[in-house]
Amino acid sequence: MDFSQDIQLENNRVLLRPLQTADFEALRPVAAAPELWAYTLTRADDPISLATYLTEATRGRQQQRRYPFLIIDKATGQVAGSTSYYNVEEADARLSIGYTWVGEAFQRSGLNRAAKHALLRHAFDVLGCERVELETDSRNLKSQQAMRRMGATEEGTLRSHRYTQGGIRRDTVIFSIIRPEWNMLRQTVFQQFEARG
Numbered sequence: 001m002d003f004s005q006d007i008q009l010e011n012n013r014v015l016l017r018p019l020q021t022a023d024f025e026a027l028r029p030v031a032a033a034p035e036l037w038a039y040t041l042t043r044a045d046d047p048i049s050l051a052t053y054l055t056e057a058t059r060g061r062q063q064q065r066r067y068p069f070l071i072i073d074k075a076t077g078q079v080a081g082s083t084s085y086y087n088v089e090e091a092d093a094r095l096s097i098g099y100t101w102v103g104e105a106f107q108r109s110g111l112n113r114a115a116k117h118a119l120l121r122h123a124f125d126v127l128g129c130e131r132v133e134l135e136t137d138s139r140n141l142k143s144q145q146a147m148r149r150m151g152a153t154e155e156g157t158l159r160s161h162r163y164t165q166g167g168i169r170r171d172t173v174i175f176s177i178i179r180p181e182w183n184m185l186r187q188t189v190f191q192q193f194e195a196r197g
Helices: 021-031 047-062 111-126 141-149 179-185
Strands: 014-018 066-073 078-089 094-102 131-137 153-164 168-178
Touching: 014 111, 021 047, 021 066, 021 078, 047 066, 047 078, 066 094, 066 111, 078 111, 094 111, 111 131, 111 141, 111 179, 131 141, 141 153, 141 168, 168 179
Parallel strands: 094 131
Antiparallel strands: 014 066, 066 078, 078 094, 131 168, 153 168
C-alpha cells in the first residue's frame, strides 16, 4: 500500500478521502458527543483532544502505520466521521479496518456499512488482501453487533489486550472477513452499494 498516494474511495452512499488536520472545523460538531468515545482508545470530543486525534492520525499516515479517511455522507454532503486502515501487512496480504467513528446523526443510517463496503472493496479488489481484520472493545456491544450484521466472523477475545482511556486495559474482540467470504458478502450484505458511483 502506498501511504503517500491520496486514496479516494466511494460508492453510491459514501465518499472517503484522506483525513487532514484541516478537517478540524468540519469534524468538531460531529465529534462533540462524549458517548461516541466511551469505548475508544482515545477521545476527540473537545477541541484539544480532536486536534490531538487529527495530528496523531496524520502522523500515523506519514509513518506508514495508519491510513486515515474522512467519511462524507454523499446524500447530504455532510462530514460524518472518520475511519482508517492500519496494521497493513503486505507480505501476509492482510490489514485492519478501525479507528471508526460516525456522528450520532449518522448512526443506524447505513453510512457506516457503506464506508466498510468501500474499504473492503479496495482492500480485496485493489490491494489484493486475503484477510481483513476488525477489532473492538469487549464492552462495546453495539460495535460487535454492527460487525456481525455486515457478515464479519467473530474469532475470539484477546484478554487484557491494550491500554485504553484512563490507563485501563481492555479485552479486544477480533472479527475478520476473508476473500471467499467477501465475494459472497458483496452480493448480499453490501449489494446496495455495489453499483459504482
